[in-house]
Amino acid sequence: MAFVVPSAYMLLMLSVLGLYGVVDGGRPAVVNIGAVLSYDSTIGRVAKVAIEAAVDAINANKDILKGTRLNLVAANSNCSAFIGMFAALKVLDKEVVTLIGPQSSVIAHMLSYFSAKFQVPLVSFADTDPSLSSLQYPYFVRMTQSDSYQMHAMADLIISYGWKQVIAVFIDDDYGRNGVYALDDELTKRKLRISYKIALPVGASRYKILELLQSSKAVGRRVYVVHASPDSGLDIFHAAQELQMMTNDFVWLATDWLSTILDTFELNKASQLNYLQGVVGFQHYIPQSAQKNAFESRWNKLHRNGVASSKLNTYAFYAYDTVWAVAYAINDFLASSGNITFSSNHQIGDTRGKVNIDKIKPFDGGHLLLQKLLLLNTTGSSGPIRFDSNRNLMSGAYEVINIYGSTMHTVGYWTNFTGLSASPSKTLRASDPRNLISNQVLTNITWPGGSTTIPRGWVPSTRERPLRIGVPRRVSYIQFVNISIDNTTFQGYCIDVFKEALKLLPYEVPYQFVPFGDGKATPKYWTLVNLVADNQIDALVGDISIAPNRTRIVDFTQPYISSGLVIVVPTKSTKSSAWVFLRPFTVGLWCVTGVFFFLIGIVIWILEHRVNKDFRGSPKRQCITIFLFSFSTLFHSEQEETLSTLGRFVLMVWFFLLMVVTSSYTASLTSFLTVQQLQSPIHGIDSLIASNEPIGYQEGSFAWSYMANNLKIPRARLIPLRNPDAYENSLLLGPKNGGVAAIVDELPYVEIFLATKTGFGIVGQPFTNNGWGFAFQRDSPLAVDISRAILQLSENGDLQRIHMKWFCQGTCTSHSASISEPNQLHLNSFWGLFLVCGIVTIAALLLFLLRAIRQFIRYNKNKRDEASMTSIAKTFYSFIDFIDAKEEAAKNMFRHQQCSSQPQAS
Template identity: 35%
Template structure:
């Protein structure tokens, strides 16, 4: 029985073996040779090697019916660029590989990708992130990883969120390090952040070299650093940074994904040294497949790397896994023909290596492969991994925590919500969780500090401008110490005192009197040349200067005006009574006077007031009388009296104003400017003056003044002498200058001069600082605090004096006569009331006539007959006299309450009826 069972089992196994052998023979499996070039001695190389092995097994376990099988040929480049290129040539020549995965470094990929491009062999790297490896110039190079340029927008968004204005990139001096800089610079310029310095560290730098560079960074103002380097160099860099105290409060460190992706794999002491740093890393979605793979990877890694038990899975391991799946799918889609890359033994030259027959098809299949991998959606279209999402991390303790997310559509947010599509570059700190900054502080660093090398800020001050009350300076001939004074200096020093931190500085003199051609433009340009950190003086904020420096908020009022002599108004002749009103006001008042009289006359006429009947001269006199007086006996209608009340109110206001103005002209000394407009100067050909070295000369030329009519002066005394002489005696008719200077001049020369204008707008005086200076915002706030309170009044009173004592300080324009616009309200009210009353009266009149017209009674009896026979004339005359007496009686008799006023025709009609009766 047992022997029979054994025979049956043997026959069954033989049958199964024959069937399997027949199936394999019927469907031949094609081998697809793939080269893998990694730095197997590095952490990334070890992780990827294990992931690749598992990926091949998982792929064909999931696709048992595929007719292709990847055959991997793994080579170790030993972190050497030449060795990596040699390994690639060996794979092409001796193993006829159809694609190459790797190499690991960007510097290795530069040469290897050129080989793949020349011989049409796809090179797929999941670690080389340099932006210089462009698919446009190297179409056969595929980046199955996130390019460095993809993360610069997220870094710029972090910097914008916290409002930092200056950033120092710290990067390795190799292809990987340098590749990110152009894109980083563009991204920072887009948010108005600047790079004052670039810290380049050699890839093989020793501890002493790194320490020396760190001390150099410590002496700078900027405290925001973006670190872009390999994990090995980054570990040494942050260890040294902590040793010299640069991981304390006030510093900001942002690491790129090259370091951030490997935080969990770094030595705990290194991670602890990086405490407080921010970073951006690729965001991997959680999944069941990822959890299962992670467990299997750790089990496999213990066998593959028994001497490295601390090895941890990272994003590069996931990308290597997904890359194998992409190549395996491409191999199945491509009809592979036998391809041989042979080099004749006698030549051994690259020029004899033939192009791959399958390369274009394999490349196209790889670029079209899209699937949901362990790292997320794996899409290599365009020659690189399509990624638009990062997560922002904060290194705390011996690990990192996620504080927010960044997407190209939504910017920064605490939660990953891809439903919003209208926001880019989130700029609020509320979009991130609380950050533990270096030193354990939760207070957001300013991003800059006073240099620790003791160097004070160089504050340039200008002297020789002619107004020592605004700014003046003295330099000690022995010590060289510069002391400054003046309104400009006191406002600056007051602003520095209000800063929330100490700002050590020293004055440096820029003397405009040493060189006649020197100007304020030259002074401001010294800031651009970095000779001065701040330029303090009476500097006008102008557009052309703002192109190369930044200005604080202005601390003075703005505008350009004229100083002109004043003359007494001596025209007190017989016609002075006309001067209180302008010609336009006289004309308007007369027109309104006549119009009001016509309105009252018409209203009374429609109301059958007998006072408006009679000859035309009498009616004209009545009409004028109505415009001047209101008498009960002459004005009967209510609407007429309303119009008269409004008109008389206007007359009362006009009379009071006229009387006051005429009294002032007759009793008070009238001082009028000799020149009132710039056009008057141009028309008469008068000369004008300006402050030497000022930009106002160019402005006057633009306004049309001939160069011979423009004269420069240096001091207020020169201005006074030139204005006193006048244009005809070699002086000037007017001085054109900025309003702060004019007020200072008038404070000392109040009598005889006045200010006319402003004739031109300016932004006022401000302080100039270097572009992107971190202190400009704080100084501007301090200036706003000063100018918005009592401090500016005290400072101006101290240096300029009490300007209220000089009546000529201020803008003078016009003649002082009353204009039409001054009485616009009463005039409009009078006109509207008169017009409305006329319209209402006409409507009432026509409605009454319509009721008494044909069809509403015996219309032929309304009016008296003109002719009668047999003594009809006498009878008619009697009837008229009787009717007139009755009508006058009714007029003179007071009306009882509720009585009606009858039109004239009605009274006549009543008299006729009585006679007939």
């Protein structure tokens, strides 16, 4: 009995273990894996066959799971989120350890909650929605790349060809919207943007697609990015061809859905590829390998046997590798854990329907199996199988494809590490060059219309929808913009510059002028700029100042004229002043100059008195000689001849000083006599702000906002004026009689005002550095091209010719020179010359005295035998006698020379 009981117990245990499918070593005999697919979709029909083929291959190889078999529990979602939810619950009810799929983003979001709740890893090979993040869905694993990865490649492709804006066409579901959001983020990083979005309803009719595409033609952008599903994307290109949008004016870029459908079906090349000519897209790059070749060979056999109804596409490789990855993870899990168990779920009640949710049990080892899956490092038919920190497949690459002729051509490759290149990268390392635009080279691409020239990617306007150009109707200064009463004629300086710039563009720009204003008052330019920003008009042409607050909402062209703010005040003439000749010099300079006249006269008298009879005589005569000689040097009319070397040297320096001083005096006096002087106490921007007088400005000008906001001038001081006549009247009246003390306006207006009105001038310098430009909508490529044309007009002289036409009728004189008080000449300007002259004069005087003393000493030495005088008076008289003797000797010598120079009698 003791022997029978254990034997019976053992038999009972073996029966139970066999019932639950346990093999030797504690491994289960069967492990269920689930799959939720859309059998009738482009991806689903190949994925189902690939998954089944992978399960058969794994079960046939006993070394993979060590005798454990995989059992596939599949369900059809019928491309419906509602049906897919119940299909997934049915699959989870079969105690599956992994759920493969689904393809739809809507179903994937929902099943991600289920997988987290029941701790079953959800492995998707086709859902690329970037919003399926690992943080929100901890059990979601992506066996492919996220669309954020593909949109990175798309943004690199767009920027490599210099396009700035694109139009996004997408299916209005989670997959389409989130993909376009990712594209928008990538473009924003590169300072590009999506200018227009076409959201197509799910299952949109042909008429709806035609309607939405037709509306996009008016936008002007011609670069389309199509992010659709393989089951509906071709309808978009059918509609585009019908609307004649597959021409060389357009660029069509597609995500990987296009290559998927082209790989899957045998298209009628004569008809179905005709409307895809020139399209550029992406395709998952799968490098050649033994695993890839083996799977392709097996697929071909399945296709011949009728098991596979479609051709092989890249998602079939990912689906096939997903099953293998799950198998490897299950094998590692069984090696670590040894068993698969499910716990009861007490948190979900009975729905009393066909599916009892309360009977679905969470997988106890789900977290461990997930970790085993994420730690995989192997190679499948699609390439390396490794997962990044976001649980997406790593090291993916894309082929850049181009459809022309009857085939799909590969024109380049893209990886996250190397960017675009003409050949596939052999290594994928973080140390490789990353996104260097200069290295992103693709082979020649045939664009829509059969052209190999890179399309411009946008058209400014068409004849059906010409460019709407706003023009302000001015009531003054019509030299800049002049609109006829019937709105048929637009003339003026600004209009001519714009028309000439358009002629230099390499393409035609149909446009129409749209006048603004009632003719009674010039419209406010800030309002017109807002119209451009709000897309009510395409551009604004006229005397539009490029102000900082305006550049925040619109784009301006290169300035075609300088327009800094200047100050205009009344002026008066000083020609009638009787004492104007004294104004060039300051009092100090006059005094120093007079002192030097007397100093030079005295020094020359001292140096010449002994040797020159012209400087001798009675005391009265000698004083008159000193005075007249010094002042006669001013006109080089002196009668006395200088004989001494020191005297001549002093006069040479003095004449140089006189030349500089008299030249400066003449120039300064000329300016005082010819330049108009100010009547106003305002001399520049500082005195303008400091005064309390009223200031005039042109009605509607930005000068008001600049003075009020930037200069902080009280608004009560700012008086609006309409036209040049109002300028003149207000300035002549003055602030005391209800006028203004000054007018602040832009330089071009002031030039016109000064050309027609006299008695006014500009004070100070322009205190802004603005210019006039044409306003366009933000990021408008036309603004860049017009700017280049304006620079070309400036270089070839056409801009100056237009300026002469409107501002210089007959003769053209400059009225823009600033009027300011001529500066008096100060001593500081000449103190160096006076210093040199003074030093030379004093040095000559000292040298003369030293020579006289030396001669006196020699004279005493020669008369050493005479009695020495002891008194100071005798010594002094001896010195005087010495001087007289020298003078007499010099006089005799001079007479002798005169006599010898007279001719001898024959």
